[in-house]
Amino acid sequence: MKSDGDAADAVIVGGGFSGTMAAAQLARRGLSSVLIDGSGRAGKGVAYSTREAVHLLNVPAVKMSAWPDALDDFANRVGDPGVFAERRFFGAYLTGILEEAQATGLVVARGESAVGVERDGEAYRVNLADGTVALGRALVLANGNQPPDPLRFAESVPDNLFINNPWTDAARAAVTRVAAVGGDVLIIGTGLTMVDAVLSLAAAGHGGRIVALSRRGQIPRGHAPYEPADVGLCDVPCGLMAQWRWLRRRATEVGYRAAVDALRPHSQALWQRLGEVEQRRFLRHARPWWDVHRHRIAPQVSVQLKQMIAVGQLEIVAGRVRKMRGERGALVVEIGRRGGPCSPAPLPQRREVLKFTLGLNCTGPLGAMGRTRDAVLRQLLDEGAIGTDHLGIGLSTDDEARAGERIWALGPLTKGRYWEIIAVPDIRGQAADVAASIAKELGR
Numbered sequence: 001m002k003s004d005g006d007a008a009d010a011v012i013v014g015g016g017f018s019g020t021m022a023a024a025q026l027a028r029r030g031l032s033s034v035l036i037d038g039s040g041r042a043g044k045g046v047a048y049s050t051r052e053a054v055h056l057l058n059v060p061a062v063k064m065s066a067w068p069d070a071l072d073d074f075a076n077r078v079g080d081p082g083v084f085a086e087r088r089f090f091g092a093y094l095t096g097i098l099e100e101a102q103a104t105g106l107v108v109a110r111g112e113s114a115v116g117v118e119r120d121g122e123a124y125r126v127n128l129a130d131g132t133v134a135l136g137r138a139l140v141l142a143n144g145n146q147p148p149d150p151l152r153f154a155e156s157v158p159d160n161l162f163i164n165n166p167w168t169d170a171a172r173a174a175v176t177r178v179a180a181v182g183g184d185v186l187i188i189g190t191g192l193t194m195v196d197a198v199l200s201l202a203a204a205g206h207g208g209r210i211v212a213l214s215r216r217g218q219i220p221r222g223h224a225p226y227e228p229a230d231v232g233l234c235d236v237p238c239g240l241m242a243q244w245r246w247l248r249r250r251a252t253e254v255g256y257r258a259a260v261d262a263l264r265p266h267s268q269a270l271w272q273r274l275g276e277v278e279q280r281r282f283l284r285h286a287r288p289w290w291d292v293h294r295h296r297i298a299p300q301v302s303v304q305l306k307q308m309i310a311v312g313q314l315e316i317v318a319g320r321v322r323k324m325r326g327e328r329g330a331l332v333v334e335i336g337r338r339g340g341p342c343s344p345a346p347l348p349q350r351r352e353v354l355k356f357t358l359g360l361n362c363t364g365p366l367g368a369m370g371r372t373r374d375a376v377l378r379q380l381l382d383e384g385a386i387g388t389d390h391l392g393i394g395l396s397t398d399d400e401a402r403a404g405e406r407i408w409a410l411g412p413l414t415k416g417r418y419w420e421i422i423a424v425p426d427i428r429g430q431a432a433d434v435a436a437s438i439a440k441e442l443g444r
């Protein structure tokens with residue numbers, strides 16, 4: 001196997017926002033890195049590699065700086081702090097940051113998948129799919145959200161009728177195809193991934209009906225102006241139920257947007273204060289409600305969805321899929337409806353059999369890190385060099401995001417510890433902290 005020569009200070013696996021900013025932050029400190037991304041999306045990642053103008057950021061430009069010490073950096077480039085910019089503009093901004101880091105000579109980007117990793121004395125040898133090796137004294141895991149498991153009820157359905165991973169070229173091609181041939185589309189999941197899929201279908205000129213289904217039928221709310229109503233951490237009671245009641249009361253007083261956003265500076269502390277039992281309870285019961293109020297969408301996107309619902313082009317269904325099969329080129333699905341999105345309690349399910357041209361799994365990323373199929377994560381987990389967190393949703397890390405001996409993890413991989421660590425405003429600070437931690441540990 002061919003070696004890449006001397007070890008860099010760090011090898012970073014994953015070139016999305018997390019990995020790119022880790023490389024840029026290391027370079028600022030004079031530390032070298034090899035940034036590995038096998039998807040052709042280095043400097044963009046999953047979220048910002050979209051080429052579609054309809055895919056907008058879900059927060060205004062003023063909150064999207066990549067640098068924690070220059071908070072208006074992105075807003076200045078866009079020219080309007082309040083705009084919900086196209087995500088591809090943010091991708092171009094991030095690519096510019098990567099190019100600047102590469103220009104220092106301290107960052108080398110490798111467009112290959114990492115397929116294995118070994119300890120080599122003081123260094124990590126990361127094996128790449130083309131047979132070469134990247135050597136680093138530290139290993140940074142920035143692999144991002146893991147692709148979803150196949151849905152059990154869709155296992156026997158042909159790939160051309162049901163797409164399991166909506167972030168692939170196959171998914172994009174399927175959207176274009178269904179827009180051209182017509183027919184109805186079923187989307188499983190009603191969160192942000194569903195929103196993207198609906199926007200893509202509409203932009204491609206799809207004229208058929210879209211049915212989006214999830215257990216509760218809740219969809220992300222839209223942003224709108226509000227009067228901030230800040231609170232201190234000590235104003236928020238302890239315990240999930242007490243917090244939930246407090247939040248509901250506060251929402252009636254100041255509006256849910258102000259109430260939810262006031263928790264933003266404290267969300268990591270509140271998460272850690274809950275403890276494991278209540279964190280699990282949150283994930284089971286409160287998360288769907290929290291997600292749709294906390295992770296809101298651009299106002300114009302919200303308006304578009306409402307219009308599509310009003311004219312019957314988009315139907316949001318609370319219910320579940322009971323059976324699914326392919327039959328003579330169609331996707332035949334038996335669903336059980338729960339009675340409607342506003343139904344306070346589950347009603348007896350009404351069964352219905354519907355036919356679609358295409359189905360898309362938009363239920364979100366893999367929820368169980370122990371089932372990851374990523375070669376590097378799998379190997380490190382199997383060897384015990386890293387472990388899953390207490391909830392099994394990410395990797396176990398210490399308070400400097402160390403996941404193992406000279407191994408750091410970043411971004412969504414660390415959500416068990418921090419919960420709110422999936423968006424740019426959180427990850428940018430973490431990338432700076434990880435670079436500082438690596439520099440300290442390497443004595444640089």
Ligand SMILES: Cc1cc2nc3c(=O)[nH]c(=O)nc-3n(C[C@H](O)[C@H](O)[C@H](O)COP(=O)(O)OP(=O)(O)OC[C@H]3O[C@@H](n4cnc5c(N)ncnc54)[C@H](O)[C@@H]3O)c2cc1C
Nearest residue numbers: 014016017018038039045046047057058114144411423424
């Ligand atoms: C559709 C979408 C829209 C979003 N919109 C916003 C927004 O508006 N504002 C906001 O703040 N946040 C937003 N987010 C959240 C957030 O910005 C992202 O989740 C964040 O960018 C995570 O970046 P990441 O680098 O950790 O992961 P990813 O973007 O998933 O990048 C990981 C990269 O690592 C590569 N990789 C993984 N394993 C390997 C391997 N073994 N070898 C080589 N390469 C590997 C993957 O191919 C991928 O390119 C959005 C997220 C999504 C999915």
